[in-house]
Amino acid sequence: MIAKITGGKDTANLIRYLYDTKKKGHTDPHLVASWDGFAPDPGRTNDVDATKRALVADLDLHVKQAERLGRAPEKHVWHCSIRATKTDRHLSDDEWAEIARRIVAATGIAPTGDPDGCRWVAVRHAPDHIHIAATMVRADLRTARHWNDYLTADRELATIEEEYGLFQVIRGDRTAAKRPARAEQEKAKRAGQARTAREHLRTTVRTAVAAATSTEEFLHLLEHTDGILVDIKHFPSGDVRGYTVALEGDVNAAQEPIWYSGSELSPDLSLPKLRKRLDATEPQQSARWVNPWHQATAAAERIPHHLDGDDDAAAQAHLAAFGEALDALPLLAPQAIRPQLHQAAEAFERATRSRIQAEHQHARALRSAVRAMVREPAPKDGALLAMLLDAAVLVVIAARRWHQRRHHDQQVTAAHQALIHLQAAYEQTATAPLTALAQRRPPxxxxxxxxxxxxxxxxxxxxxxxxxxxxxxxxxxxxxxxxxxxxxxxxxxxxxxxxxxxxxxxxxxxxxxxxxxxSTRPAPSDRARVARMRSAALRQGTSVSPAAVAPASQPQPPQARRR
Incomplete structure (x- = not known):
């Protein structure tokens, strides 16, 4: 079940809409429940207009009283629609009435046992949903406390779904990126675009983040991306305080670019949050050169172990850094598998965030390795890419399990979708290098x-x-x-x-x-092998002779026979 809650300031207009039989899908509008069970029902009377006026007057009674005292809120109408899914069974009026009572109680509109609760009615004008119309002034003329009403209604609906045997909707934690509005989708469709401007910009910004090592480099990359307009905001001191982006050609009625701030694209793309992530990107510091693809693979292989630990903030940081790695891969992969990698990155994006705050310093190794990868593409044989994708598949499986344990339903679904695309990309990539390797089968x-x-x-x-x-x-x-x-x-x-x-x-x-x-690491010396075996032997309480650690590939020369 899905709830949609809005506010307004015209009770009569809402009641008029709910009982309008000319509207598409409105059939037999009638009350199923009300604040006292005796509210007038325009759907069950001969004089519909008069009954509507009576119902509005009853609903607005406390609002009018509060207005005379100067205490009425400007927007006094609370409107909640509740819709069942297409696969749900047909609910009776009595069942819808009980659901309505539970929702107004859970949201604070009319708490159970509170005689001063707000006045409300539940109207049914279609088989699959109801509308609850309430006025938010209580009988004691105080304004109802209904903070976080969407979350409390959603939690109550989750319980109702389970109790009534209805389809259990996948629920979010309000950390998802904003979905494109219908108008944006229609605009993209008219322009022949597969994605909306918002979605295109979100992907572009994420790719720039994955490639950048600092805030300055991130903004520089955006400014030099074809087809993207960037407006950088500054404080009076000259420091950067934010940024907005627009897609060339995406304009409003006044032919002005339609700008999106980072936070409008996704909660984690605001400049302050990006700065925290980019500040946790350490420069490569190594006495010897190490292949960044190997470093990234090694860091990715450790993520499942981090996810099995007790530090949720660190685990969340590793998931965010892994999401950046997926964002970068389409830049580095062959053309044939880029669509799968794009889809994997876009799907997993939802799994990189939850209500748990990430401590990004825990994921420095992977983040810095990814930046180095961007500057050093993999060889064309595909082996290094296949190696990283192999590790990535297991990371996504572990991420799905981690989110499942924490009841992050949307993130679980996102990880599952990403897994499908990653496995497809891996199969395409791994076949050739594995075949080439198998041809060198030893005796x-x-x-x-x-x-x-x-x-x-x-x-x-x-x-x-x-x-x-x-x-x-x-x-x-x-x-x-x-x-x-x-x-x-x-x-x-x-x-x-x-x-x-x-x-x-x-x-x-x-x-x-x-x-x-x-095996790309230098082979250990004889001395190192001796030390390693002696250490193991000490743990087991045995002894090791130097001859026992002589390399198997170097047989000892035969001893000369004495005469």
Whole structure:
């Protein structure tokens, strides 16, 4: 059930509309409930006009009394329409009456047991909805307290849906971006545009945020984006206080650009909120160059673990940073998969926000890696993009679960929609690099040795990995890593420990990309391997000889025979 609440200052005009049988869809208008159960009903009388006047007079009684004392509010009419969904069963008048009583009680219009509650009526003029008309002056001539009436009505409707066995509507937390108005949608349709100006600008601004490292760079990118008009607002001191954007050619009746502030595009796109996020973007500081795609993938792979933790503010920050990563990917991906990535980013945008306030400093690593990625596109073979998309799929699954636990219904739906598009983009991207890797399958003897290591490292998933079509690619990745001096057993253990495989549709693919990324690091020296094994041995209470850690690929030379 959906409630829509508005205010007004003309009781007679509202009653006239509710009982107007000439309006489309208005059939048999009549009362189903009222403040005392005895209100005159224009739908059940021979003299409709006279009964309407009587009903308006009764509803306005306390308003007129308050007016004489100078205490009546300017807008004294409260109007709430409640509509059932198309799949809901037909509700009787008695059921609608009970629903109306619960709504006026929940919203503070007429609290249960309060003899001084406001006067109200519930009118039904269609099978699937009712209208509640109330005047907001109580019998004690005080104005009704109905703050947050939409939220309280919505919560009550959620309970009603469950009790009455009705369709349970997906509800939001008022952090969603504003949807385009019908007029905006019609205007875009007439212009032959698939999206409204508001939606186009929202995507453009998000992409600029994903690429920028500072507020100044963000505004610079916007100003140099084709087809976008930017108006930067300043304080008298000269400091930037805000910005508005418009789409070239999108004008009003006076042929002036239609401007949108950042907050009108989305709650998190106001300049103060953007500044907080951009200030949490740290510059790359490393003694040696590290591939930013590997850094971004590593940061993304850690997000499910953060979401399983107890720090909701940090988790929310990681989701916001991940949303920025999705916003940036269409800039870097091949043309063929950009539509899927655009749709994934637009869908997941809703899952990046909730009532939980993000502490953006927790997501510095991913945010800075994404900025570096924009400046260093991935090679054309698609392997790095596939690696990141593989991690992204598991992040979205974890995000959906995180929102489910917190009853963020809209965000759960958004994550599910994003997952569909991400999986499609991943399948398109991963096929070629995995096929190329599988063609380097090592000899059978090495495959059998790797199979044993896999069974030891992940007994719960071993059979699924070995039977996976991507198993050849995994063994090829392990063989390449081993040739570079890495210990395949250690790599597998590291890959398994750092990411649970339960959510993966193809554990072998997950492990392949993980091994590929981990093996790009310099192979540990003999001294490092000795130290690592001694540390493990100390934990287990055993001892390790240096010979035990000699590299398997470097057999010892034969000893000379004494004569």
């Amino acid at each position: 059978q003897q090495m495959v059998e040795r790797h199979t044993i290591l896999i069974r030891q490292a992940m007994p719960a998933h071993a059979e699924q990995v070995v039977e996976d079509p991507a198993f050849d690619a995994l063994t090829a990745a392990l063989a390449t890593a081993e040739k570079a001096g890495h210990d395949p057993k250690q790599l597998l253990q590291q890959a398994t420990d750092e990411r649970a495989l339960n959510d993966a549709r193809s554990p072998a693919r997950v492990l392949t990309w993980r091994v590929e990324r981990l």
